[in-house]
Each structure stands twice: as structure tokens, then as C-alpha cells.
Amino acid sequence: MFEAQALLLDDPFLTEEVGRLVQEEGMPLEDAISATTGQMRAAMEALDDPYMRERAADMDALGHALLGALHGDTGGLGDLPPGAIIVAPDLTPAETAGLRSGTVAGFATAYGGPTGHTAILAKALGIPAVVGLGAGALDIADDTEIILDGGSALLIAAPDAETRAAYQARASGERAADEQRRLVFRDQPGRLADGRALGVWANIGSPDEAQAAADNGAEGIGLF
Structure with missing residues (x-):
């Protein structure tokens, strides 16, 4: 995904049109x-292709990065308290990748879609996320308690005690079940229904993902 943004940055139209607007029309660079x-x-x-339409968000990320670079902004999200859930219009792939440390519990965005780079990267990093909730999500006040249900694409703001307890019990049970499945299948070789061996390889893009692949029994790296 970062390679895709690099290709957009190399698009001659971008540099030529920016240059034309500045030199011929006197427009400020920003x-x-x-x-x-x-x-x-x-x-x-x-474009007619829904997948390509969602790539339009890459232009937002690219523009954001270029404007930030002009002002010395590295594009980070700043200091966030442990367990925070970010609610934002959207996150760039670079901002999402910066959440890999585990400090943030998850994020929700008003815009974007499930096939966008932000959602894909969040899934790869194991970060709970719900995208495309609509502009109403931005009305949630800072410091509001939130339940983020990535599996159901649901955000619950200011949950009552009963809802909170139900989700806490559910989360605890799901974590235990996930860990049990991981332990059962981690070291078993991949096989098809007819018994033929099938290698289970991982796609990685960082040392963290390589470690996660090894921890979960990957037999090799399929794409780096």
C-alpha cells in the first residue's frame, strides 16, 4: 500500500499540475x-470499479503526507493513553501502521470502507477497527467510554452497565477460545480434505508481522 502511494507520488500529473498552479496561477504551494x-x-x-474507488483514499493520505512534510510534521498521532480508542474521519495507512505498538485498543472512522488500505492494514496488525460509520461518529465527545465490536462493525458509545458486563464476558471467552485454537492448530501441518499437504505461509511487511507468523506456526514467508 505504501508502494501504491509512492507510485502516485511519481505520477507526472501531480508534479506538473502543482507546478502549473504555482507558477502560472500564483497559487500558494499548499x-x-x-x-x-x-x-x-x-x-x-x-471509476466504475468499487475497489479502485476506495483507492481514492490514497490521495487523501498522499496529500496529507505532502502537506505535513512541508511543515515538518512526521504524521504521527501524538501521545495517546493506553487503551484509547481513536474516532476520526479517517486514518492514513501510515497512521494506522503507527498503532502497531499495542497502546491503542482500536479505532473507528467516519469514512473509508472494508477494502481500503486502512482496514486491510488494521486486520493485518490485529487492531480492532470499524470503518465507514458515517459523520455521526465524529459527534462522540472526547473521553466517552466506547465499546468497539469489530466483528459486528458496531460502535457503542457510553454503554450501560449491563451492556458493558456482557461485552467483557464475551471478550474474555473469545480470547480464551482463540488461544485454545491457536495452540491446537499452530504446530499442525496444513492439509487439504483429501490429505494432501499444503504449506501454510504468511505475508509479512515488518519484523513484528514476521514474529507473529512464527508464533502462529507459519511454515514460511509467501510475500514480503
Whole structure:
């Protein structure tokens, strides 16, 4: 996904149009970047392919990164308290990757979709996430207690005591069941229903993912 953004950065239209707006129309550089990435996003949103339409979010991430670089912003989310759940319009893939430390409990976004890079990366990193909730999610006040149910694509703000207790019991049971399944299947070789051996390899993009693959019994690396 970062390679895809790098390819967009190399698109001649981006550099040529930004240069034209600055040199010929006297537009400030920040405005020229925003206008050009906005044009590129609109072009992608007009495509018939739903998957490619969701790639339009890459233009937001690219524009955000370029504007941040102009002002020396590294693109991080800043200091977050342990167990925090982020609610935001959207997160860039770079911001999502920065959550891999485990400090954040999860995140929810108003926009985006399940096939977007942010959602894909969150799944790969094991970060609970719900995306595309709509603008109403942004009305949730800071420090509100939240239950994030990634499996049901559900966010519950300010849950009552009964709901909180039910989810705590459910989460505890699911963690125990997941760990039991992992221990049962981790060291077993992959096999098809007819008994033929099938190697179980992992796709990784970082040392953390390589360690997770090893911990869960991967027999090799399929894509790096």
C-alpha cells in the first residue's frame, strides 16, 4: 500500500499540475497540492470499479503526507493513553501502521470502507477497527467510554452497565477460545480434505508481522 502511494507520488500529473498552479496561477504551494490531489481523488472516485474507488483514499493520505512534510510534521498521532480508542474521519495507512505498538485498543472512522488500505492494514496488525460509520461518529465527545465490536462493525458509545458486563464476558471467552485454537492448530501441518499437504505461509511487511507468523506456526514467508 505504501508502494501504491509512492507510485502516485511519481505520477507526472501531480508534479506538473502543482507546478502549473504555482507558477502560472500564483497559487500558494499548499493550496496547489490540495487542489491537485483533490482532482486526482475525484478522478478515482468516478471509476466504475468499487475497489479502485476506495483507492481514492490514497490521495487523501498522499496529500496529507505532502502537506505535513512541508511543515515538518512526521504524521504521527501524538501521545495517546493506553487503551484509547481513536474516532476520526479517517486514518492514513501510515497512521494506522503507527498503532502497531499495542497502546491503542482500536479505532473507528467516519469514512473509508472494508477494502481500503486502512482496514486491510488494521486486520493485518490485529487492531480492532470499524470503518465507514458515517459523520455521526465524529459527534462522540472526547473521553466517552466506547465499546468497539469489530466483528459486528458496531460502535457503542457510553454503554450501560449491563451492556458493558456482557461485552467483557464475551471478550474474555473469545480470547480464551482463540488461544485454545491457536495452540491446537499452530504446530499442525496444513492439509487439504483429501490429505494432501499444503504449506501454510504468511505475508509479512515488518519484523513484528514476521514474529507473529512464527508464533502462529507459519511454515514460511509467501510475500514480503
